[in-house]
Amino acid sequence: MSEACNHDCSSCGSTCGEDTRKLKDFHEDPNELSDIRHVIAVVSGKGGVGKSLVTGLLSVAMARKGKHVGIMDADITGPSIPKMFGTTGEVRGTSAGAYPVTTAGGIDIVSMNLLLENSTDPVVWRGPVISGVVKQFWHDFIWQDVDYMFVDMPPGTGDVPLTVMQTIRLDGIVIVTSPQELVSMIVEKAVKMAEAMKVPILGLVENMSYFECPDCGKRHEIYGKSHVEEVAAQYGLDVLGRIPIKPELAAQCDAGQIETVEGNYLSEAAAKILELDK
Numbered sequence: 001m002s003e004a005c006n007h008d009c010s011s012c013g014s015t016c017g018e019d020t021r022k023l024k025d026f027h028e029d030p031n032e033l034s035d036i037r038h039v040i041a042v043v044s045g046k047g048g049v050g051k052s053l054v055t056g057l058l059s060v061a062m063a064r065k066g067k068h069v070g071i072m073d074a075d076i077t078g079p080s081i082p083k084m085f086g087t088t089g090e091v092r093g094t095s096a097g098a099y100p101v102t103t104a105g106g107i108d109i110v111s112m113n114l115l116l117e118n119s120t121d122p123v124v125w126r127g128p129v130i131s132g133v134v135k136q137f138w139h140d141f142i143w144q145d146v147d148y149m150f151v152d153m154p155p156g157t158g159d160v161p162l163t164v165m166q167t168i169r170l171d172g173i174v175i176v177t178s179p180q181e182l183v184s185m186i187v188e189k190a191v192k193m194a195e196a197m198k199v200p201i202l203g204l205v206e207n208m209s210y211f212e213c214p215d216c217g218k219r220h221e222i223y224g225k226s227h228v229e230e231v232a233a234q235y236g237l238d239v240l241g242r243i244p245i246k247p248e249l250a251a252q253c254d255a256g257q258i259e260t261v262e263g264n265y266l267s268e269a270a271a272k273i274l275e276l277d278k
């Protein structure tokens with residue numbers, strides 16, 4: 001709240017968490033044939049920090065717990081989910097709606113890359129068109145019996161994250177950071193956006209946290225000391241996991257083999273997400 005606050009929010013553009021205006025509810029129902037129990041969005045402040053990797057690993061972790069998982073790849077101009085899962089199938093449609101493509105491990109995926117004739121074709125559309133596609137992924141696809149849907153957001157706080165948060169009733173967001181980012185600033189932006197949109201934050205995941213020497217097991221903080229714990233404490237958030245830099249992880253993602261990745265870097269995140277069922 002600013003010092004000059006006169007408690008008349010109607011003429012104020014700031015998002016201070018004290019907003020007295022009644023927020024209009026823009027949430028929209030999914031396709032009438034869809035059955036989706038929980039939706040979690042994965043966000044990051046900038047590109048390339050590993051948001052898609054975290055979306056993929058969280059999905060695999062939940063699928064390994066016996067849950068039916070869906071992934072909506074809302075990164076329309078930079079979709080990477082199908083490649084990570086080695087999914088090339090075609091979207092099938094009926095008059096009632098279209099169906100996601102299912103991975104080898106049983107995860108349902110919808111991504112722009114599954115709709116393009118050629119996966120290397122660029123998507124050169126303006127923001128409103130892109131946001132419209134994300135809405136179509138929600139309305140026009142039939143998501144059957146999905147326990148947990150993860151939405152891989154484009155980085156930042158632009159049109160698409162806003163559309164997703166307004167349109168889909170989210171159970172929470174997971175914020176992905178990396179040690180080389182200005183973590184405090186990124187987290188504060190995400191916290192303010194989530195507050196403004198009334199979406200709970202499930203916690204932070206730090207990717208590329210450290211490198212573990214394969215010979216001696218010593219951990220090296222290649223990008224400098226992590227500040228994720230301090231920042232999380234500052235905002236009252238949980239740290240849900242720290243993922244090391246691991247060339248094998250990148251190689252498995254490039255080979256479409258994320259479902260065979262061993263180790264569970266996100267067990268705390270998965271435990272927290274499972275609590276949504278309670």
Ligand SMILES: Nc1ncnc2c1ncn2[C@@H]1O[C@H](COP(=O)(O)OP(=O)(O)OP(=O)(O)O)[C@@H](O)[C@H]1O
Pocket residue numbers: 044046047048049050051052053054075078080154155207208243244245246247248249250251253254
């Ligand atoms: N911990 C890690 N160890 C090794 N490679 C990683 C790790 N995290 C991510 N990568 C690699 O870095 C690249 C970027 O990761 P990813 O696509 O998940 O980032 P992103 O934040 O989703 O990017 P964008 O915002 O551009 O979609 C990928 O090639 C991925 O395999």
